[in-house]
Amino acid sequence: MEADLNAQIFSLAKRTADMLVKMFGSRCEVAVHDFTDLKHSLVYLAGNVTGRKVGAPITDLVLTELRKGPADIQDIPNYKTSARNGTVMKSSTVFLRDSEEKVIGALCINYDVTQMLLFTNDMEEFLGVDPSQAKAENFHTTVQEVIHDMVDQVVSGFKKAPAHLLLEEKVECVRLLEEKGAFLIKGSTEYLASVLGVSKFTIYNYLQKIRTQNEYQMQE
Incomplete structure (x- = not known):
């Protein structure tokens, strides 16, 4: 009976082997x-894959495991190996x-x-990128989205409602947006003015002062 049971165990193992190769190629x-x-x-x-044939000996890894007591022998999942051919x-x-939990073989x-x-x-x-060139870039579908996103990013950095910004903070908003090139886009002045609750002419005045200061600093 034990021999018949063992034969069934090995028969199942062989069928499983065939199925796995058919599945994974x-x-x-x-x-x-x-x-x-x-x-x-x-x-x-x-x-x-390993270039072996039926009749080859057991591997050293399995031999090491077999030196343990039956209860201590554990299945070995997902480890790295290499064949003599470099694979x-x-x-x-x-x-x-078997039926008495004795180790009688292995499926590898x-x-x-x-x-x-x-x-x-x-x-x-x-896929590697230069970490020293890390840039934040957003891809929009309309120019209005570009303007809105740039303004909202700057204004949100002050951690307060736009209506509560002090004069110098509003000027700083304009300076930051000038550095980002936001005013190269038509309509950005009007949108920023509406967000900050000032006229577009006020934004123009802030912008003119900032550009004058920048030009002066460049001449120094």
Whole structure:
């Protein structure tokens, strides 16, 4: 009875191996090991990433795990391995147990990620940006959105309602918007005036004083 049960366990493992390779494709290899003979434990191989054949020995990683007591042997998920041919893989090992919880074999999944790693390196290089050139840039669909967004960003920086801004704070709003180039856009003066609750001529006066000061500083 025990032999029949073990045969069913290995039959299920082999069918699972075939299913996983069909699902994940040619970069996937699934090996079934029978620990009855550790020198030739590989009894079934679906796909082939490592270059092994049926009859190959057990791996050193599994041997290390088998030195533990049965209750201490744990499945090993999602670890990095490499084959002798240089292939880099993601691997997982599931231990097969009989009705008495004795470890009798293993189902080992190896997925070739070599090309993905190369692609990842290329993508990281392509997506990399110069941190010293960090800029905030918004993409609007209308010029009105551009004006509104620039004005709102500056005004909101004062942490108070526009109507409560002091004279010098209103002038500072104009100065900041001048630095941002907001007044290169037609309609920005009128919009800022409406937000600050002053006339557009007042904004013109602020702007003229700021530009005069800038020109004077440049001449010094």
